Structures are given as C-alpha cells and as structure tokens.
Amino acid sequence: MTSRRSHDSGLLSRRRFLQALGLAGIGSGICAPSLFSSEPSLLFATAFEEITANISGINWTHVSGRSPMAHLPETVGAGCAFLDYDNDGWMDIYLVNSGPCDFYEPSAPLRNALYHNNRNGSFTDVTQPAGVPGNAYGMGVAVGDYDGDGFPDLYVTQYPNSILYHNNGDGTFTDVTAKAGIAAPGWATSAVWFDYDNDGRLDLFVCRFVDYSKTKLKFCGDLITGERHYCIPSIYDPMPCWLFHNNGDGTFTDVSTVSGIAQSRAKAWGAVAADLNNDGRMDLYVTNDTLPNFLFANRGKGRFEEIGVLSGVGVSSFGKPRSGMGVDAADYDQDGWIDLFEANVDQEMYSLYHNEKDGGFTDAANPNGIGVATRLMSGWGLKFLDYDNDGDIDLLLCNGHPDDTVEKRIEGVKFREPMLLFRNTGKGFENVSLQSGSIFSKPLAARGLALGDFDNDGAVDLLVSQNNGSPILLRNLAGRENHWLGIRLVGTKANMDAIGAKVTYQAGGLQRHKFKVGGGSYLSSHDPRVVLGLGQRTKIDWLEVEWPQPSGRKERFTDLPIGRYITIVEGQGKWK
Amino acid sequence: MRGWRSMIAGVILRAKTMDSVPELFRKWILISGAALLLCRAGIAQVASQAPASGTSSGAKRGISLASKGRCSQAVPSLKKAVAQITDKKLKYDVLMSIAHCAMGLEQTETAVRTLLELNRSFPQDPEVLYLTTHYYSDLALRASHELAATAPSSPQAQQLEAEAFESQGDWGKAITQYRMILDQNPQRHGIHYRLGRLFLTKTPADLENAKKELGEELKIDPTSAASEFLLGEIARQSGQWDDAIGHFDKAAKLDEGFSEAYLALGMSMNSAGKFTDAVAPLESYVKMQPDDPAGHYQLATAYERTGRKQDAQRQVVLQQESATKAPRTPAQP
Numbered sequence: 001m002t003s004r005r006s007h008d009s010g011l012l013s014r015r016r017f018l019q020a021l022g023l024a025g026i027g028s029g030i031c032a033p034s035l036f037s038s039e040p041s042l043l044f045a046t047a048f049e050e051i052t053a054n055i056s057g058i059n060w061t062h063v064s065g066r067s068p069m070a071h072l073p074e075t076v077g078a079g080c081a082f083l084d085y086d087n088d089g090w091m092d093i094y095l096v097n098s099g100p101c102d103f104y105e106p107s108a109p110l111r112n113a114l115y116h117n118n119r120n121g122s123f124t125d126v127t128q129p130a131g132v133p134g135n136a137y138g139m140g141v142a143v144g145d146y147d148g149d150g151f152p153d154l155y156v157t158q159y160p161n162s163i164l165y166h167n168n169g170d171g172t173f174t175d176v177t178a179k180a181g182i183a184a185p186g187w188a189t190s191a192v193w194f195d196y197d198n199d200g201r202l203d204l205f206v207c208r209f210v211d212y213s214k215t216k217l218k219f220c221g222d223l224i225t226g227e228r229h230y231c232i233p234s235i236y237d238p239m240p241c242w243l244f245h246n247n248g249d250g251t252f253t254d255v256s257t258v259s260g261i262a263q264s265r266a267k268a269w270g271a272v273a274a275d276l277n278n279d280g281r282m283d284l285y286v287t288n289d290t291l292p293n294f295l296f297a298n299r300g301k302g303r304f305e306e307i308g309v310l311s312g313v314g315v316s317s318f319g320k321p322r323s324g325m326g327v328d329a330a331d332y333d334q335d336g337w338i339d340l341f342e343a344n345v346d347q348e349m350y351s352l353y354h355n356e357k358d359g360g361f362t363d364a365a366n367p368n369g370i371g372v373a374t375r376l377m378s379g380w381g382l383k384f385l386d387y388d389n390d391g392d393i394d395l396l397l398c399n400g401h402p403d404d405t406v407e408k409r410i411e412g413v414k415f416r417e418p419m420l421l422f423r424n425t426g427k428g429f430e431n432v433s434l435q436s437g438s439i440f441s442k443p444l445a446a447r448g449l450a451l452g453d454f455d456n457d458g459a460v461d462l463l464v465s466q467n468n469g470s471p472i473l474l475r476n477l478a479g480r481e482n483h484w485l486g487i488r489l490v491g492t493k494a495n496m497d498a499i500g501a502k503v504t505y506q507a508g509g510l511q512r513h514k515f516k517v518g519g520g521s522y523l524s525s526h527d528p529r530v531v532l533g534l535g536q537r538t539k540i541d542w543l544e545v546e547w548p549q550p551s552g553r554k555e556r557f558t559d560l561p562i563g564r565y566i567t568i569v570e571g572q573g574k575w576k
Numbered sequence: 577m578r579g580w581r582s583m584i585a586g587v588i589l590r591a592k593t594m595d596s597v598p599e600l601f602r603k604w605i606l607i608s609g610a611a612l613l614l615c616r617a618g619i620a621q622v623a624s625q626a627p628a629s630g631t632s633s634g635a636k637r638g639i640s641l642a643s644k645g646r647c648s649q650a651v652p653s654l655k656k657a658v659a660q661i662t663d664k665k666l667k668y669d670v671l672m673s674i675a676h677c678a679m680g681l682e683q684t685e686t687a688v689r690t691l692l693e694l695n696r697s698f699p700q701d702p703e704v705l706y707l708t709t710h711y712y713s714d715l716a717l718r719a720s721h722e723l724a725a726t727a728p729s730s731p732q733a734q735q736l737e738a739e740a741f742e743s744q745g746d747w748g749k750a751i752t753q754y755r756m757i758l759d760q761n762p763q764r765h766g767i768h769y770r771l772g773r774l775f776l777t778k779t780p781a782d783l784e785n786a787k788k789e790l791g792e793e794l795k796i797d798p799t800s801a802a803s804e805f806l807l808g809e810i811a812r813q814s815g816q817w818d819d820a821i822g823h824f825d826k827a828a829k830l831d832e833g834f835s836e837a838y839l840a841l842g843m844s845m846n847s848a849g850k851f852t853d854a855v856a857p858l859e860s861y862v863k864m865q866p867d868d869p870a871g872h873y874q875l876a877t878a879y880e881r882t883g884r885k886q887d888a889q890r891q892v893v894l895q896q897e898s899a900t901k902a903p904r905t906p907a908q909p
Contacts, residue, residue, distance in 0.1 A: 309873070309876070309895070310876060310877070310880045315899070318873070319868070319869030319872060319899055320869055320870075320902070356849065358881070364815065366814070366815065367813075367815025
C-alpha cells in the first residue's frame with residue numbers, strides 16, 4: 001500500500017495542492033473528433049452567409065435597457081420567430097423587444113417588429129399596420145394557430161403580463177389576451193403551443209422564471225464599490241409555470257394546478273413538447289436555472305408527472321442542478337425515440353441526452369465532443385436541424401454569457417461568444433464550426449434562434465436575436481448542395497399545426513424520419529414546415545405521415561416531387 | 577479526512593477548468609512571495625486591534641511588546657500567558673501576535689504550532705486562514721530552495737523542478753525533466769504516471785501519449801490505482817464504458833479506500849446500462865461519501881432502472897439534501 005501511494009503522498013502540502021490543480025483538466029481536454037473514423041463527406045467554406053441589414057431591410061434593434069441596477073430581465077432577452085402570418089408561402093419575421101415596466105422606462109418608445117417577406121431577400125416592417133408592437137418588457141414569442149382558422153397567431157411572453165395576438169387573416173392582429181385569459185402574470189419566458197390532451201386543439205405552456213419585481217431586486221456585485229452585476233438566479237424564489245387548456249371558443253382554462261404542472265416550482269427558461277416515450281401523448285421538457293430540469297411525463301387524463309431527476313435529465317451526472325437554458329428535442333440517431341438537448345452556463349457543459357427507450361436518458365455530450373466545445377460557453381437558442389440536407393440531423397447552438405461583466409471575473413469566459421455547429425456524421429457529432437464560415441468566429445450576445453427557410457430554396461436559414469443588438473439573418477448555403485422535399489402539414493382531426501406528427505421517408509438506400517416537436521430553442525418559434533434532406537439522391541420513393549392524436553392516422557404518399565414545398569392536409573390522401 | 581488520492585480523483589472526475597490552472601499557479605506563487613512581508617505587517621495589525629480591556633495583564637504586555645517590534649521579549653511572555661487565557665478575543669490576539677512574531681523571528685516550530693492552534697480554536701476565521709496560507713506556502717518555498725541547494729541532482733529535486741515547470745504550463749520542459757529522472761532510474765515509481773497526467777492536462781489533451789505513459793506506469797507498478805483510475809477516466813469521457821469499467825474496477829480493488837473509483841465505476845456502469853452491477857459500487861460510495869450528491873444521484877438512477885422505486889426515491893431525497901448543503905461551486909456536467 002505504501003509503495004503504490006508513494007507518488008501521491010508524503011511530500012509538501014503546496015505540491016499536493018498544485019497537483020490537484022494540475023489534474024483539473026483531463027475531461028475538458030479530451031477531444032472527440034478522434035472518435036469518428038469517417039471524414040465529413042461535405043464541408044462548406046461558408047455554410048451560412050450573413051444577410052446584412054442594408055440588404056434585408058431589417059433595421060430594428062433590441063434595446064435591453066441595461067441599467068446600473070442590473071435587473072435580471074435586461075440580460076436574457078429576447079426571442080424571435082419565423083412565421084408566415086399572411087399565408088403567402090414566404091416566411092416573415094417577428095422580433096421581440098423590451099418595453100416599459102416597473103423597473104424600466106425607455107427613454108424612447110420601444111416596440112416589437114413584424115417584417116413582411118418581400119420574396120427577394122428583403123423585408124418590410126409592417127408592425128404598425130399589423131398591430132403587434134408588444135406592451136411591456138418583452139421576452140419571447142410562440143406561434144400557433146390556436147383557433148384553427150388557418151392563420152398563425154402570436155403569443156408574446158413579457159414581464160409582467162403576456163399577450164395573445166389573434167391573426168385576423170387580413171394582415172392585422174387583435175390583442176385578445178383578456179378574452180383568452182392567458183396573460184400569465186409574472187415573468188414569462190419561453191412558451192410552447194402543443195396539444196396535451198389530444199383533443200385536436202393547441203394548448204399553451206408558458207415557462208415562468210423567478211418571483212421578480214423592482215422591489216424584489218437583490219444586490220449582487222462589489223460591496224465596496226457598489227457596482228452591480230447580474231445575479232445568479234439561485235437567490236430568487238422559483239414560481240410555477242402555466243398550462244392553459246384551449247376551450248375551442250377563443251378562451252383558455254388555467255389547468256396549471258389540476259394538471260400537476262404547478263406542483264413543481266420553476267426557474268424556467270426553455271421548453272420543448274414531444275412524445276418522449278412513444279405513448280401517443282406529448283410530454284414536456286423544461287430547463288430550469290439552478291434547479292433541476294423538469295420532465296413532465298404526460299400520463300393522460302390531463303395529468304403530468306414530473307420525473308426529471310430519475311429519468312436522467314434533471315441534474316448533472318454529479319447530482320447537482322445546472323443553469324438550464326436553451327433546449328430542443330429530436331431523434332438524432334434515428335432509433336425511433338426522441339432525444340433531448342440542454343444548454344447550460346459556462347463550466348457546466350451542455351448535455352445531449354440520448355433516449356434509452358426505457359424511460360431513462362444518458363448524457364452523450366462528452367463522447368460527441370459537445371462537452372469540451374461548450375465548457376466555457378453559455379447557451380440559449382439552439383436547434384436540431386439538417387442544415388446540409390444529407391438526411392442526418394445536425395445541431396446548431398447560439399451562445400453568450402448572461403453577465404456582461406463576466407470577463408472581469410472569470411478568465412476565459414466571454415460575454416459575447418460565437419455560435420457552434422455540430423455535424424451529424426452518422427456515427428456521432430463533429431464540431432464543424434470553424435470550417436463553416438466566418439459567422440462561427442463572430443462573438444455574439446446571442447439569445448433567440450429561429451429556423452426558417454425565408455428564401456424557399458429548401459436550405460433552412462437562421463434568425464439569431466441578440467441582447468441589446470441587431471438580429472442576424474443567416475442564409476443557408478450548405479443545404480442547397482443537396483436535394484430536398486419540403487412539407488407543410490395541415491391537421492384536420494389532429495391539431496392544425498400537426499405538432500407531434502412523425503414523417504418517415506425513403507429515398508433509395510436512405511430511410512429517415514422526423515418528429516415535429518412543439519417549441520424548442522429559447523424564446524423563439526420556427527418555420528412550421530418540415531424539410532426532408534435527400535443528399536444527392538434525386539428521387540423520393542415514399543413518404544409516410546403519422547398524424548398526432550386524436551387522429552393517429554397514417555398516410556403514405558408516392559410519386560413525390562423534390563426541390564419544392566408541398567402541402568399535405570390530413571385525410572385527403574394526396575399532396576398539393 | 578478524505579485521502580489525497582480521492583481528492584485528486586474527485587478533481588479529475590469533475591474536471592472542466594483546465595484553462596484556469598496556469599493562472600491559479602501564478603497566483604499561488606505570488607502568494608508565496610508575499611508571505612514574509614505579511615508577518616511583519618501582521619504584527620502591527622494585531623497590535624492595533626488589541627483590546628482595551630482583558631483578563632491577563634501579561635498577555636496585554638506581550639501584545640504591546642510585539643506591536644513595538646520587540647518580538648524576542650514578547651514571545652516568551654505571550655506563550656506563558658496563553659494557557660491561562662479564557663477570554664476568546666484576547667486569546668485570538670495573543671495567538672496572532674505569537675504567530676506573527678515567530679514568523680518574523682523564523683521560529684518555525686513555534687509559528688506552525690501556533691497556526692495549528694489558531695486553526696483549531698478559530699476554524700474558518702478568514703484572517704487565520706489567510707495567514708496560514710501564506711506561511712505554509714512560504715515554508716514550502718523554503719524547503720524547495722533547501723532541496724535545490726543541498727541535493728540538486730537528486731530525483732526528488734528533479735521531480736520538484738518538473739512539477740514547477742508543469743505548474744507554469746511549460747509542458748515541454750516538464751516532460752524533459754521527467755524523462756531525465758527516468759533515464760537515471762527507469763523503474764522509479766510515479767514518473768510515468770505524472771507524464772500521463774501531464775499529457776492529459778495539455779490543451780488539447782494528448783490521449784495516446786497519456787495512455788502510453790499510464791500503461792508504462794502499470795508495468796512498473798501494477799498496483800498503481802491512480803493510473804488505473806486515469807485510464808478509466810479517459811475511457812469514460814470518450815464513452816467507452818466497458819473499458820472504463822475495467823479500469824475503475826481495478827482501481828477500486830487495488831485501493832479499497834479509493835472512494836472516487838467506486839463512484840466512477842458506478843457511473844460508468846449506469847452509462848453502460850448495467851444498472852444492476854452499478855448498485856454495489858455506488859452503495860459503497862455513498863457509505864464512504866454520504867454528503868456527495870453525485871453518489872446518491874447515481875445510486876437513485878441504478879435503483880430506479882432496476883425497479884427499486886422506493887429506494888430510488890429515498891436516494892433522490894438524499895441527493896437533493898446534499899446538493900442543497902453542498903457549497904456552491906461551478907456545477908459539473
């Protein structure tokens with residue numbers, strides 16, 4: 001025993017201390033790319049090209065209202081969305097801004113922005129005629145056709161009350177929050193439209209962050225100079241999230257308590273709705289900051305059971321809560337079970353939770369190189385997407401530390417951080433950020449991320465919102481190099497937006513499937529269409545849509561085109 | 577008290593802050609250099625804080641002498657007085673005066689004993705911890721100088737030099753120095769292990785060379801639990817669960833008190849889906865480290881996935897309790 005301990009004991013205390021420090025990097029230094037034997041088949045010098053404001057016409061800027069008081073909402077917003085509000089087949093853009101509230105009185109009026117797609121790469125600000133400016137301190141946006149009239153509606157989360165804008169179908173919206181009963185008082189963050197009770201109507205889940213107001217502000221900072229920095233939210237009290245049941249008459253019922261959702265007090269930033277156990281019911285994964293994340297398993301009859309910790313997605317592998325922020329869900333390894341992704345704050349690494357098909361998840365971030373790449377990052381908007389249309393689901397992460405003074409306090413951590421792109425090689429993920437264009441070297445205070453094909457070329461583009469800065473519109477050049485088919489799904493018995501649908505397709509030797517999840521990312525909402533990547537294959541043999549409950553209908557289609565978008569309406573047995 | 581090996585292993589398991597290491601080393605060196613200055617400044621500080629009233633006039637006289645720099649006279653009277661003092665504040669001031677004076681007079685034994693007494697009587701006192709840090713690091717510095725002066729070509733001196741290079745992030749010089757030790761004595765225990773560790777500390781980590789060195793260490797010393805542990809950790813972080821399990825199992829068998837090896841073994845078994853197998857090492861771990869939420873969380877997972885729902889719930893409660901009690905540190909992945 002003595003001899004084998006000899007190299008670790010018996011010398012100086014200082015050395016022991018130094019040894020311990022010297023060992024502190026083993027995990028972080030391990031590089032995953034060596035795990036992958038295959039080289040990427042296709043890499044792009046510029047996978048995403050930034051469309052500048054003078055071309056896009058998007059001159060709107062987010063104003064955080066950064067104050068010496070360092071109110072926490074100032075640093076976490078805001079979100080963005082792609083939506084086709086006028087149903088012309090082209091993705092428009094919605095951007096959320098700050099606004100007046102008890103802790104902030106803007107020196108000049110602030111407003112959200114709705115930009116109409118001019119179909120030529122430029123956009124026109126139509127906020128004023130559309131009537132969607134927001135009216136408080138804006139956070140995020142969730143788009144969903146809650147009344148099934150064929151026009152997408154907007155739910156804008158805010159502090160201290162949120163707004164439901166009903167789409168009138170004529171380019172204008174009406175604030176129907178009071179009638180709908182979904183103001184969700186408090187500090188709302190991300191929101192998700194999904195049909196939790198399988199009645200064919202979209203219900204609404206709203207994340208709530210801490211119990212916050214001007215009078216509840218706490219001091220975090222330098223006690224001597226009085227200089228404040230943004231607090232770690234552990235010092236604020238958690239609050240329950242909201243779940244609203246859609247009554248089908250333009251009103252909603254608050255079912256937060258009866259559903260079991262409100263039993264778990266949250267500090268929630270992100271949420272995604274997906275059927276994680278393949279039981280035909282949509283579950284919810286909710287990321288919390290300094291509390292365990294929630295996995296609300298939908299047990300039917302309107303009840304949810306919170307099983308986050310025991311399913312392996314609640315805390316770190318060392319049993320401690322992290323700062324869960326951005327989130328998404330997709331079956332990245334095509335085993336038929338939806339996996340999860342969670343972004344955290346610096347030093348915590350992000351997690352790629354592989355669904356083990358038995359109610360449990362295993363964190364696969366380290367073997368996929370995601371752990372080491374995100375060690376110093378803080379992640380917000382993120383999304384699984386097949387950016388290169390090769391049929392494999394890749395991963396895009398937007399980053400930025402929440403505290404703008406962090407660089408003074410923590411070495412190696414930056415307030416502005418670059419985005420990360422992980423390509424799915426079929427054997428795992430590979431960090432291809434540095435090979436994919438200059439945008440992946442650009443430091444950003446990124447928050448929201450929305451996916452949408454704004455130029456209808458089949459390559460899914462990106463919209464990144466920045467805290468206290470201009471949004472960034474990125475055109476996808478990589479996806480153009482492969483073939484594709486885009487689908488707009490319209491539910492009839494199932495919910496209109498077909499949230500929860502599964503699309504399976506075969507193209508030669510390639511068989512893939514995609515689940516249409518609700519929400520995902522952070523404070524943001526996405527193009528509702530599904531793009532199927534074919535690689536270099538020029539023909540799609542068949543496509544099957546499994547509609548969500550209460551339909552559950554399966555429809556198979558053949559003789560399909562490629563390189564364009566089609567619409568499939570549930571039950572019609574044909575595409576157009 | 578947790579063993580040194582467990583402390584290292586804990587750091588490794590939770591490792592993620594490699595880039596901050598060189599900076600910490602630099603700060604440490606600066607602290608060491610400031611130690612001598614501190615003892616002189618400290619005496620004046622204690623004197624200025626001396627109480628106006630007290631139970632022992634001898635003690636007060638001693639403090640006064642110390643404050644005037646008359647430490648040779650002060651220390652004997654203070655040492656004599658301290659045993660009789662019941663007033664906590666006065667005792668604190670007397671002990672601090674003795675410590676500062678002894679440090680200035682280079683009365684190492686007295687200084688160390690007094691610091692130990694201060695740490696016993698006033699645990700977690702920031703000033704005591706501050707002074708202790710400075711003095712111990714100063715002692716370490718002196719010992720290393722002495723080693724360099726008296727036995728410069730000894731393996732110990734070479735090893736210390738290699739570690740100094742390592743601490744400065746000068747990997748190349750550290751490797752050269754370690755290699756020199758092995759050239760002189762290829763069978764010396766621990767050097768290949770340190771090289772392996774060093775290759776892991778580099779950015780990016782040199783896994784192949786690390787594995788090679790750790791393998792070499794095991795050839796020389798098949799009982800090196802630390803080498804097995806590091807090999808296991810390399811495998812674990814790469815998702816090679818079976819390989820990781822093999823190494824952690826060996827580490828735990830080689831050193832039954834090596835608690836982190838049990839945790840790592842259980843974690844790897846859980847990750848590999850071997851939940852039934854994970855129960856035993858994790859149960860061992862939570863007995864050894866009942867305050868670590870990691871053990872309770874992993875054990876809860878193993879219980880849950882083997883159908884022991886109530887046991888799992890109990891562990892979740894313990895995990896939450898221990899996570900709440902644990903000091904806030906950067907969370908682990």
